[in-house]
Amino acid sequence: xxxxxxxxxxxSGGVRGNTGFGLQYELRGGYKEVREPLFGFRPLDAGHxxxxxxxVDDHAWYARLLLAxxxxxxxxxxxxxxxxxxxxxxxxxxxxxxxxxxxxGGCRATYNWRRRxxxxxSLAGATGREIRLQGQAGRLPGYVDLGLHAEYRIDxxxxxxxxxxNLLHQQVYVSPVYREIYPSLTLGGTFQL
Numbered sequence: 001x002x003x004x005x006x007x008x009x010x011x012s013g014g015v016r017g018n019t020g021f022g023l024q025y026e027l028r029g030g031y032k033e034v035r036e037p038l039f040g041f042r043p044l045d046a047g048h049x050x051x052x053x054x055x056v057d058d059h060a061w062y063a064r065l066l067l068a069x070x071x072x073x074x075x076x077x078x079x080x081x082x083x084x085x086x087x088x089x090x091x092x093x094x095x096x097x098x099x100x101x102x103x104x105g106g107c108r109a110t111y112n113w114r115r116r117x118x119x120x121x122s123l124a125g126a127t128g129r130e131i132r133l134q135g136q137a138g139r140l141p142g143y144v145d146l147g148l149h150a151e152y153r154i155d156x157x158x159x160x161x162x163x164x165x166n167l168l169h170q171q172v173y174v175s176p177v178y179r180e181i182y183p184s185l186t187l188g189g190t191f192q193l
Contacts, residue, residue, distance in 0.1 A: 009033040029063035059086045080105030101126040122147040143170040159190040
């Protein structure tokens with residue numbers, strides 16, 4: 001069983017604050033040396049693979065930006081992360097590994113009418129990720145995931161919601177061996193005690 005991520009070095013710095021018109025922000029960047037879990041593949045037999053968690057040593061520079069703006073009618077959140085990796089995917093020891101994305105991020109905006117009807121849009125994405133499988137270095141493609149969401153609150157306890165995702169029909173790799181390739185629609189309800 002893999003152990004949790006272990007950091008040897010994590011030096012970072014940043015700024016956090018808010019403005020007088022409702023914008024909150026956080027910008028953080030740094031360097032870390034870490035032994036962390038990364039997803040990968042392990043071949044079973046011809047044409048079949050199983051997902052596996054690998055513990056690998058990595059050295060990475062990173063920068064992370066979080067933004068939030070809230071008003072009476074509109075909430076907007078955005079996040080982005082830029083990350084380097086020193087994993088060598090040409091080495092045989094990298095067999096089956098899937099590296100991290102250089103950039104990943106997203107944003108979400110929700111409009112509300114009288115705190116009863118909510119509707120919004122979301123956008124998430126990531127750049128491609130390096131992979132090594134069967135002795136060959138390759139790349140999992142990046143993606144853009146466009147979504148829409150809506151909610152109607154019947155009263156203070158009950159509500160129903162609807163969420164659509166992958167509306168651009170992209171190949172969204174949730175994990176290395178599972179991808180969403182079709183638009184999806186989810187309907188749900190909420191009950192608060």
